[in-house]
Amino acid sequence: MQTQTERYAALDLGSNSFHLLLAEFRGQRMVRLHTDHAMVRLAEGLDAERNLDPAISERALAALNRFQPVLAKLPKDHIRVVGTNTLRTAAANADGFLEEAESILGVPVEIISGIEEARLIYSGVMAAAGGAPRLRCIIDIGGGSTEIVRGCETPERLQSQYMGCVSYSKRYFADGIISRHSVNHFKRAQRAARAELQGLQHMAAEAEVVGCSGSIKAVARVLNGSEAKDIKREDIDRLAQEVAGAEHIADLNLPNLHEKRLPVFAAGLAILHAIFCELDIQRMEVSPYAIREGIVHDLAGRLHGGDRRADTVTAVMQRWQIDTNQARRVSDTALKLLQQLRPEYPPEGRQRLRWAIQLHEVGLALTHSSFRKLGAFMIKHADLAGFSRGEQEYLSYLVRNQRGRIKHPKEHYGFHPSPDLLLCLRLGCIIHRDRTERTLRGINLADQGDAYRLQIEREWLDSNPAIEELLYQEELHWQSQTCPLRLLAV
CATH class of the missing domain: 1.10.3210.10 (Hypothetical protein af1432)
Structure with missing residues (x-):
């Protein structure tokens, strides 16, 4: 059992953003003390040979230098840094970047599988879920992959699909064009996402659907305002139709959308709408927690017998x-x-x-x-x-x-x-x-x-x-x- 004020830090090196969480446990309750993030878009810097572009690497290392003072105050075994899809893909060619990252942070970077990423996301979202245990389908659209988990008190089925807002932006919206000359890139991205989801319709069947992380939160804010708690099927259908009808990403005028999220918004929306359609979802709650909270809970468990x-x-x-x-x-x-x-x-x-x-x-x-x-x-x-x-x-x-x-x-x-x-x-x-x-x-x-x-x-x-x-x-x-x-x- 953790002591009253033990502090932990989780750093998620994602394909779109790097996210830092500093938290402490007060009894059994986790309290978030400090959060920070940097829109690095690591997946943009991955070439055909799975090498990281030096300019993107420098941008990423600059973000880590910003986070380092928070980590420096904690014992090393109270810190966990994980790398997800892009670093999984580039791991064999990213030794130099990872060594520099470790030198800055003072702790190793752990590259985790998509299934382990899904497990940690589930753990994080469940930390914020209240009430009696019930069947849930948890969905997280990241920069390079999308995780889908089905479970009640523990995860029962975990999936990690190779589709993310940065990788799809690079593939379908590289020049910012959404629709031109009878080619609708938004619909192409939707079809590709639906193809990835074939055979996964059971994941959301009879379950309460919960979404988390940047892309889903961005859609929720556009639809309902900054305090959005859910996404309804009719609303996302209307938004998808509106975005698909635009010619260029720069033409989009969407409320409550941060300008840094705009370049990857169309891709994230295409994936999310495909998930709604293919898994026949009518309503999705939006959770404030995600992988970082899962990492903190996992780390506390390692140190206290769990x-x-x-x-x-x-x-x-x-x-x-x-x-x-x-x-x-x-x-x-x-x-x-x-x-x-x-x-x-x-x-x-x-x-x-x-x-x-x-x-x-x-x-x-x-x-x-x-x-x-x-x-x-x-x-x-x-x-x-x-x-x-x-x-x-x-x-x-x-x-x-x-x-x-x-x-x-x-x-x-x-x-x-x-x-x-x-x-x-x-x-x-x-x-x-x-x-x-x-x-x-x-x-x-x-x-x-x-x-x-x-x-x-x-x-x-x-x-x-x-x-x-x-x-x-x-x-x-x-x-x-x-x-x-x-x-x-x-």
Whole structure:
């Protein structure tokens, strides 16, 4: 349970805008203390090769410099920065930008999947929802993607579609033209959005529909004024017809629309109207909360016994019938070895090792001969609630390299695997290869500076001859590593 005045910060690096939220919990109630945003339009700077335009990057970094003083006042574990659609798309080519962003903010940028983005949006909107639990469909139109979630007390179905107000503006309204020479770009954008929504009609069926974030709020303000709480079907039909009849975005004269929102308004409206039509929505409430509030709630949970990632790992273990006794044996031994090796190892690293071990045999549910490769693939590409893409890649690397030849990773932003964790995991797997309980009495792991030293009493080795041979093989596997392993029998 959080203390009365613990403060948290969430920073959402979206495809259209960057949003900062500073909040604190007073009992169980979250109070927003400070908000800030910058219209960066990161998606505009993404070229065909998924590279970020330097001018857009500079604009984005300038916004981060503005946010930094707020973050500097908080403990690092009370801050979470997430990157969404554009950074997901450009992640392989954005190392330089991400490194500069981390240098400014002092905390890492976590790239999250579309499904994880949808989960956090749901969590944020539900934080503002009152009354008895009821079925809801929550919709968020971002700059590069649109998230749709259906659920009651927890999200039951999550979707992330590749359509957003910036990406559609770039594709259909690049020159600002809406309709000219019998070509209606607004209607083309609508048709494209409806095509993306095929098969999702069930998401809003019999549910209370709630919209959030910039594009939906902008439409609500245009229709009903600055205090708009909902959007009605007949009103958005009329607005869509009006905008589709304009020749150029500059011709639009819409009440309560901020000038910075104008360049992407037509695209956002086209997507929203398509959602109303395709999902047969008659009314949509507008929520003041969105992903940032979800991030804050998630972050508070991590620090106070409600880490969603732990729940996810448990669910995966149950689904794939992982041997929990073996996971416990290997985990206990690996963590004890890590304690010998690095007594002050950070808690998040210990947790990462524990999760990797709990999942290290997930591939056995489908194959024996290639279970490591399959397990690593499953972990890397699954939608694991609560985890960032970087965290999943790290777990995948550890699972892939739990035995045999060590594959050298291609390091990039946010992925710098520790040989300490890998060594302890591999040794734990060796010691319990036959799924037998063993103690570490007579075993010591240490760092000699130029090599790891694994010292084992001869009596222990004599009583476990098969493991002795595996340990000598392990010594060979580490010969090519920066810090080799030396086995010393005493």
